Amino acid sequence: xxxxxxxxxxxALAISSFLLLTLASITGIILAFEPVSEKIQPYRVNNFDGxxxxxxxxxxxxxYPDISELKVNASQFVQINGSxxxxxxxxxxxxxxxxxxxxxxxxxxxxxxxITALHRSLFLHETGRFFIGLTxxxxxxxxxxxxxxxxxxxxxxxxxxxxxxxxxxxxxxHVVLGRWSLVPIVIIALTGxxxxxxxxxxxxxxxxxxxxxxxxxxxxxxKNPADMDIFKNTKFSDVESIEFPFSEDAEDYYTFKLKTxxxxxxQITGDILSEVKYPTQVLLTNxxxxxxxxxxxxLWAIILAxxxxxILFFIYSGFAITWKRLxxxxxxxxxxxxxxxxxxxxxxxxxxxxxxQAIHQQLIKAGEKSFLSQLxxxxxxxxxxxxxxxxATYGLGDAPTNAGKFAALLEKHQQPxxxxxxxxxxxxxxxPDFCKFAYEVNNLLSRQTWAVPLxxxxxxxxxxxDDFSLWAEAWSQQIQIPLTILPELQSAASKRLExxxxxxxxxxxxxxxxFAISFQTRKRLRVKSGDLLxxxxxxxxxxxxxxxxxxxxxxxxxxxxxxxxxGSSYLHRLTTGEKIRAKVIKNEHFHFPEKxxxxxxxxxxxxxxxxxxxxxxxxxxxxxxxxxxxREQSSxxxxxxxxxxxxxxxxLVNINTAFSRAGEKQYVxxxxxxxxxxxxxxxxxxxxxxxxxxxxxxxxxxxxxxxxCQSKTGNSISFYQSHNQIRTDCY
Amino acid sequence: xMSNLYKTxxxxxxxxxxxPAASIAQSTNKYKCMIQMxxxxxxxxxxxxxxxxxxxxxxxxxxxxxxxxxxxxxVKEWYKYHTQKSEKISAVTGASAAGGDRSVNVIEIDKxxxxxxxxxxxxxxxxxxxxxxxxxEIPLTTETLSAKNDGxxxxxxxRFSAN
Numbered sequence: 001x002x003x004x005x006x007x008x009x010x011x012a013l014a015i016s017s018f019l020l021l022t023l024a025s026i027t028g029i030i031l032a033f034e035p036v037s038e039k040i041q042p043y044r045v046n047n048f049d050g051x052x053x054x055x056x057x058x059x060x061x062x063x064y065p066d067i068s069e070l071k072v073n074a075s076q077f078v079q080i081n082g083s084x085x086x087x088x089x090x091x092x093x094x095x096x097x098x099x100x101x102x103x104x105x106x107x108x109x110x111x112x113x114x115i116t117a118l119h120r121s122l123f124l125h126e127t128g129r130f131f132i133g134l135t136x137x138x139x140x141x142x143x144x145x146x147x148x149x150x151x152x153x154x155x156x157x158x159x160x161x162x163x164x165x166x167x168x169x170x171x172x173x174h175v176v177l178g179r180w181s182l183v184p185i186v187i188i189a190l191t192g193x194x195x196x197x198x199x200x201x202x203x204x205x206x207x208x209x210x211x212x213x214x215x216x217x218x219x220x221x222x223k224n225p226a227d228m229d230i231f232k233n234t235k236f237s238d239v240e241s242i243e244f245p246f247s248e249d250a251e252d253y254y255t256f257k258l259k260t261x262x263x264x265x266x267q268i269t270g271d272i273l274s275e276v277k278y279p280t281q282v283l284l285t286n287x288x289x290x291x292x293x294x295x296x297x298x299l300w301a302i303i304l305a306x307x308x309x310x311i312l313f314f315i316y317s318g319f320a321i322t323w324k325r326l327x328x329x330x331x332x333x334x335x336x337x338x339x340x341x342x343x344x345x346x347x348x349x350x351x352x353x354x355x356x357q358a359i360h361q362q363l364i365k366a367g368e369k370s371f372l373s374q375l376x377x378x379x380x381x382x383x384x385x386x387x388x389x390x391x392a393t394y395g396l397g398d399a400p401t402n403a404g405k406f407a408a409l410l411e412k413h414q415q416p417x418x419x420x421x422x423x424x425x426x427x428x429x430x431x432p433d434f435c436k437f438a439y440e441v442n443n444l445l446s447r448q449t450w451a452v453p454l455x456x457x458x459x460x461x462x463x464x465x466d467d468f469s470l471w472a473e474a475w476s477q478q479i480q481i482p483l484t485i486l487p488e489l490q491s492a493a494s495k496r497l498e499x500x501x502x503x504x505x506x507x508x509x510x511x512x513x514x515f516a517i518s519f520q521t522r523k524r525l526r527v528k529s530g531d532l533l534x535x536x537x538x539x540x541x542x543x544x545x546x547x548x549x550x551x552x553x554x555x556x557x558x559x560x561x562x563x564x565x566x567g568s569s570y571l572h573r574l575t576t577g578e579k580i581r582a583k584v585i586k587n588e589h590f591h592f593p594e595k596x597x598x599x600x601x602x603x604x605x606x607x608x609x610x611x612x613x614x615x616x617x618x619x620x621x622x623x624x625x626x627x628x629x630x631r632e633q634s635s636x637x638x639x640x641x642x643x644x645x646x647x648x649x650x651x652l653v654n655i656n657t658a659f660s661r662a663g664e665k666q667y668v669x670x671x672x673x674x675x676x677x678x679x680x681x682x683x684x685x686x687x688x689x690x691x692x693x694x695x696x697x698x699x700x701x702x703x704x705x706x707x708x709c710q711s712k713t714g715n716s717i718s719f720y721q722s723h724n725q726i727r728t729d730c731y
Numbered sequence: 732x733m734s735n736l737y738k739t740x741x742x743x744x745x746x747x748x749x750x751p752a753a754s755i756a757q758s759t760n761k762y763k764c765m766i767q768m769x770x771x772x773x774x775x776x777x778x779x780x781x782x783x784x785x786x787x788x789x790x791x792x793x794x795x796x797x798x799x800x801x802x803x804x805x806v807k808e809w810y811k812y813h814t815q816k817s818e819k820i821s822a823v824t825g826a827s828a829a830g831g832d833r834s835v836n837v838i839e840i841d842k843x844x845x846x847x848x849x850x851x852x853x854x855x856x857x858x859x860x861x862x863x864x865x866x867x868e869i870p871l872t873t874e875t876l877s878a879k880n881d882g883x884x885x886x887x888x889x890r891f892s893a894n
Contacts, residue, residue, distance in 0.1 A: 066894070087761040089894040107798070126859055207770035207831040243833050246765050247892055255833070354797075625816045642813035712798070 003399040004348070006152065007432070010145040011322060017138040018315050020122075024135055025311040027119035028188070032294055032305035034112045035074070041299045043077040043093040043102050046686070053239070054231035056096035058224075061244065063099035064090065070242040074295035079105055082244075096190045096236060133196025139311075140189035146178055154398050155431055155544075155567055163430050166462075168351075170320035177310050184307035191288035198285050203280045210255060210264035210274035218269050219250035230256075230263065239633065284648060318322030332371050333364060339371035342384045342419075346375040346391030346403030350427045354459075355468065359483060366481050375403035375441075380413045384452065385525040386479065387421040389441050397436030410444055417654040420454035420478075421445045424471050428462045435459040436722030443706065443718060446699045453695040454478050456730040457721075459589070470585060473534065473543050474731070480542075497581040503554050503569075512635045513561050514606055517571055518554040519580075529613030530590035530729065533557065537570035544570075545585070547606075547692060548730060549613030551642065553566040558609035590690065592617050598687035600679065602701060604629035604668050607693025608639060610729070615643065618651040625678070629658040629668030629697065668693075669700045672708075679705070680712025683720055691728045698730040752885050757802030761840045762793040762876065764794070766834045766853070771877070774858045776885045777802050779809045780809045780838060785848040793838045793851070797827035805856035808864050832884070837894055846872050855885045 013569040014021075040350035045051075060067060060080065067082035077093050084090045093102045108116075123127065140550070151157055153175065154164070161179060166172045167634075197203040225231055229721035238258045245252035245267045248514035253273055260283060264273040294301025341363050345356045350711045356372055363370035371381070375391060394400045399407075425438020442457035455478060472483040500519035521527065531548045533555060544567030546557045561568045567601070575579065592614040593599060599622055601611045608628050618624055626643065636657055646652045656675075672679060683689070691698055705726065706717045720726040736828040764777065777797035782790040789812040797803075804810045813820075853867040863884030869875040876891045 068763075068765075069833070082835070083763065083894065087837050090835060201772055205772060207772065209770055209831055246835065246890060368798070 004152075006145045006148040007401075010142060010149060011318075013138050013142045013145065014315070014318050017135050017142070018319075020131060020135040021139060021311060022315055023122070024119060024132060025308040025315075027115050028308040029305045030115050031112065031119055032301045032308065034109075035295045035301040036294065036298045038295075041075070041077070041103070044075060045078075045095050045102075046095065049235065049237045051096055051234070051236045052232055053234045053242075054226045054228065056236065057231060057625060058226050059099050059240070060094070060096065061225075065084070066090070067244050068246070069244065070239075072236060072239045072241070074290065075346060076237070077102075077105075078478060080550060089324055090721050095594060098401075124397055127643045129196065129199060133200070135194030136189050136196060138286050140186070140193055143182060143186050143189055150175060150179060155433070168324070170317035170324070170666050172315040174314060174321060177313060180262070181307045181310040182303070184303050185311065187291050188304060188307060194288045195285060198288075201251045203281055203604065205280075205285055206279055208276045208279075210262050210265050211278050212253065214251055217250050217253075217269060217273065220269065222268050223270045225267075225270070227601070228265070230265055230270060230272060230661050234258070247333035274388065283505050320477060332373070334369040334371055336373070336379065336381055337375075338383055339369040339381065340383055340385045341368055341370040341388065342381050343370060343388045344406075345372070345388065346389070346400045346406070346441070348392055348400040348402075350396045351463070352390050352392050355426070356388075356422075357386065359390075359441045359472075362483055363481065370479065370578070375399075375406040376409070377411065378406055378409040380415060381419070382416065384415065384417075384419050387445075387451075389421065389423045389438075390426065391438050392426045393435055393437040393722070394430075394431060397433035397478045397718070399437050399440075400721075403437070403441075403541035406441065407444060407511070410448065414448070415450040418450050420452045421472075422453070422455045422475055423457045424468075425457065426463070430462075431676065431721045433719075434461070434724070439718040440716075442700060446702060453699060454728075455575040456698065456728050466586065470728070473545060477543060477545065497583050498522070500555065500580050500582055502574045502576050502578045502580070503576075505574055506559070506572045512632055514558060514635055514638075515561060515572060516556060516558050517574065518551070518556045521555060521584075525584065526556065527584050529617055530592065530610045531587045532585040535567060535570065535580065536582070537566050542566060545731070546571075547590075547610045548584070549609045549611065551613050551616060553594065556609065556612060558606035558612070560606050563719050587729065589724065590692070590727055593688040593724075596622060596627075596688040597685055598623045598682045600625045600627065600682055600687065600689045602627045602672065602689065602691045602693075603669060604693035604697040605631070605635070607691075607697070607730070610692055611690070612639060612642060615646040615652050618646075621650045623653045624651065625653055625656070625675075625682075627656045627658075627668050627675075627685075629660060629666075629672045629693075631661045632659055633662055638694075663668045667726065668697060670706050672701060672704055676708045679708055683709065683713050683715075683725060686725065688724070689720075690728070691730065693730055695730045698728055702728075734774055739848050753863075758843065759841050760845075761837055763838050763892045764836055765890045765892075766796070766828060766836075767889070768828050768832045768834070769882075769887045771830040771857070771885055773830065773860055775829040775832075776855050776857045777806050777827050777865070777888070778834075778853060778855045780865055781809055781812075781852045781854065782840070782844060782848070783850045783852045783868070786851075787850075789816075790844075790849070791841075792818050792838050792842070793819050793823060796834060796836070797826045798824055802856075802858065805858065805862060806854050807856070807862055809854050828885075833878055838878050844871055845876070851875075851881065853880075853886055853889065857885060 043430030064080060064082055067080050069081040072078045073079060078096045080092055080094050082090045092104050094100060095102055099371040117123055120129060120132060122132065150160065154160055154162060164172060164175050164594060198205055234256065239256065240259060241257045243255040245254060250268050252267065254267055256263040256265060261275060261277045263275045266273055288397055294304045343356050343360050345353055347353055360372040392400050423438055423442040425436040438456065438459060439454050439457060445451045446453060455474040460467040476483045498521065500521055503518045503520045506515040506517045527550065529548060529550045531543045533544050533548050534543050536543055546559065549556045559568050559571050560571050590610065601624065603611055611626060615624060643652065643655055647655060655669045658668045658671050660667055691701055702717065709715055709717045717726065768776065779792060781792055783825060784790050789809065803813065825836050843891040849871040851869050851871050854864055855866040856862040866882055866884035866886045867882040867889055869880050880889045882888060
């Protein structure tokens with residue numbers, strides 16, 4: 001179970017408020033239609049915004065001598081209030097220019113009234129208002145924590161709106177819709193909270209009326225209202241309400257309640273008797289009401305309805321995600337102390353657990369004792385023989401929350417017996433720092449004396465089944481336990497076998513235990529140097545992988561013959577013209593880089609195979625440096641002429657060879673140590689290092705490169721690994 | 732000169748009594764009643780204007796500011812009377828008045844009650860706030876009907892004007 005502080009608060013807040021939030025959202029959606037239904041009424045006059053009081057008030061006062069008040073509502077309907085000639089009550093929408101009655105205001109629809117009460121107070125008066133206000137506040141916190149989660153997920157504010165890696169329906173749309181409806185939801189939550197605070201007077205909205213000095217009121221010179229400046233300069237669109245003078249006495253005046261201030265106006269002279277600006281709190285309250293109810297704009301009301309519907313979706317999808325994460329929780333049949341296989345997971349949202357779970361189940365089915373846990377639970381495993389680490393990367397190449405302590409724990413707990421390890425990174429190329437943490441874990445493990453690499457570090461892009469099965473094949477090849485393809489990963493299984501014809505058989509070329517073999521493929525087969533060839537020596541589940549080099553349009557393998565080795569002795573037995581069934585596995589991360597300014601190729605032994613093909617593919621003559629190690633001079637000789645031809649053609653800058661059992665008894669890492677400056681420069685300018693060969697060579701080289709990186713570039717090696725500048729394919 | 736004076740006096744007399752004389756046929760007078768609220772904070776106030784007799788008992792509901800029946804019970808004293816009497820008040824019901832508002836309504840007063848020991852009571856209540864049984868209570872006299880009467884609760888003052 002993975003929990004970060006933001007995710008924990010996001011979930012805790014959601015759990016504590018979802019019932020009321022559901023209710024508020026549903027009622028909110030319904031209430032959004034109230035302003036919409038009001039606005040379609042025909043009571044708003046054309047050109048409303050341009051009408052001034054000078055145009056309208058004299059007409060209205062003449063037509064309705066007993067008018068006491070005029071109101072302009074949020075839909076810009078002009079409503080007058082007063083009494084008619086018979087002293088009967090008058091309440092009507094009018095055309096302000098002609099005084100014509102357009103209709104009479106209806107009381108709020110009973111249904112909307114009922115829903116409004118439910119939305120505001122749950123029919124519980126103050127108690128209900130408190131809980132609804134609290135819910136609004138919680139919603140605000142949910143949006144804040146949600147925003148933080150998106151920022152973390154997208155690795156920074158600047159990438160807020162970049163592509164989102166798709167895990168599953170609920171998760172994907174939770175994030176996608178979360179980003180788009182963030183603004184209206186924050187507004188709903190903020191205004192709702194503000195209105196509640198005002199309601200409970202935690203934010204005061206002091207009222208101040210115009211203070212009129214009655215001694216200073218003049219009763220002349222009398223002016224025609226149509227000529228009074230304040231009447232001419234005040235537009236109806238700024239008016240909230242106007243109180244008409246109670247009598248014709250000069251002491252009774254007009255009160256204009258405008259959007260931002262209140263003005264008292266002498267009805268005879270047009271003098272401004274007093275002017276009071278509303279305090280900010282009052283203006284904010286009005287703004288909040290407009291924004292929260294959508295009363296001022298039908299379009300905004302519809303946006304609010306959509307946002308409220310989104311809240312409902314978030315509640316659903318949020319719980320779907322949580323449920324999924326909870327169901328990924330592990331129940332171990334065997335304890336950590338008794339298990340031979342230890343699977344440790346680093347995962348932020350639990351999706352990596354699905355893969356781990358599948359491996360775990362298969363091991364148990366195969367009769368093995370397997371223990372599954374998270375990286376932060378790393379400790380001493382006394383019976384462990386194999387450690388599998390599956391980890392995602394979070395933020396800017398950081399550890400997922402349930403793996404943050406792993407580095408420290410690894411220092412602290414040394415395994416008493418040698419343990420084989422294999423690291424599988426999960427990530428997406430949509431983000432920079434692809435699988436950075438997985439590389440770091442692999443590098444950390446490689447430095448432990450007890451740790452023996454079983455496979456090279458592998459990565460899975462966007463949960464690619466092909467990527468995963470590549471690792472699964474490599475792993476089960478070593479362990480001899482078949483990891484049959486996971487049900488959800490079946491597409492990898494359906495990959496069809498190719499028929500290959502042996503062009504040059506092995507027998508002639510065997511020197512010092514290594515040999516080369518080449519195959520003819522069908523013409524349209526798409527295969528590049530660096531891809532892998534999977535062969536099935538016994539026609540069963542047992543699979544052997546070899547790095548492919550394409551030389552003269554043939555698949556060329558370089559193989560060390562192991563006595564009794566299943567794959568190597570099978571290949572060695574093949575004769576020219578013989579046909580075999582095999583599978584080409586795309587291994588794109590180990591293709592010759594398309595856009596590198598400079599390339600360094602590092603190999604030992606038969607690891608030179610893909611490079612033999614790549615130098616030939618270097619048509620743009622990108623500066624290429626080859627560092628290759630062999631046991632003896634004679635092992636190198638079988639490649640020498642091919643490499644030197646390419647060097648002469650400008651496709652290879654230099655060839656550095658090390659022989660471990662002859663002459664200076666050098667290893668390939670010794671060559672690299674000498675050229676540390678060159679290597680550092682190449683990494684600095686974006687060049688690519690490719691490493692192919694044995695895992696022990698890889699371990700030495702990576703260790704050396706770590707010091708070169710630190711001293712020459714200031715970045716750690718995992719930075720270059722995650723940015724695809726250091727690529728490995730070792731076995 | 733004398734005749735002019737008589738004419739003027741007669742004219743004044745006519746002007747003075749003309750209006751009341753015209754309404755002598757009716758038993759009630761209509762008044763515009765203006766309630767100016769104080770600047771209190773909170774929900775709209777429910778205000779009931781009642782006619783109260785010399786023993787302090789309710790005689791008639793003249794006006795109710797506030798349309799939602801569910802809040803009537805907050806106007807406590809009047810509500811007791813209202814539930815017993817079941818008066819029809821829909822014709823004399825208007826909107827509630829919030830802080831700073833001015834509300835002008837027309838009320839009808841039986842002429843025979845004026846200057847006859849009756850009182851006008853303005854009773855007010857705001858949801859979850861103080862209740863004022865006598866926000867304003869004034870003797871129903873021609874004098875008070877032409878004066879400005881100050882309230883003690885949510886009402887700042889009340890003024891009347893014959894309609």
